[in-house]
Amino acid sequence: MAKLSFLAGFGAGYVLGAKAGRERYEQIRRLYASAKDDPRLQAAAGVAQARADAAVDSVKTRMGTDTGH
Incomplete structure (x- = not known):
């Protein structure tokens, strides 16, 4: 009986x-x-x-990796 009560409670909790x-x-x-x-x-x-x-352009310029977009 305790197992059935637990399963019913678990099911109700899951649905809610x-x-x-x-x-x-x-x-x-x-x-x-x-x-x-x-x-x-x-x-x-x-x-x-x-x-x-x-900011990205500034970092690229400082690192010398500016691709000239």
Whole structure:
């Protein structure tokens, strides 16, 4: 009887946990979908990309490996 109770409890916990995990996944997916189209985020990503490109170019120049892009 204890084994059956354990299996029933485990099954219920698994189902409830899986549902909660799926709901959280869907929440994160919706947040990502709305954020990726936000112009403020796009602007920040553009600035970050430009800074990263400038840093890479600077390092290449200092190391003498500038390929002349």
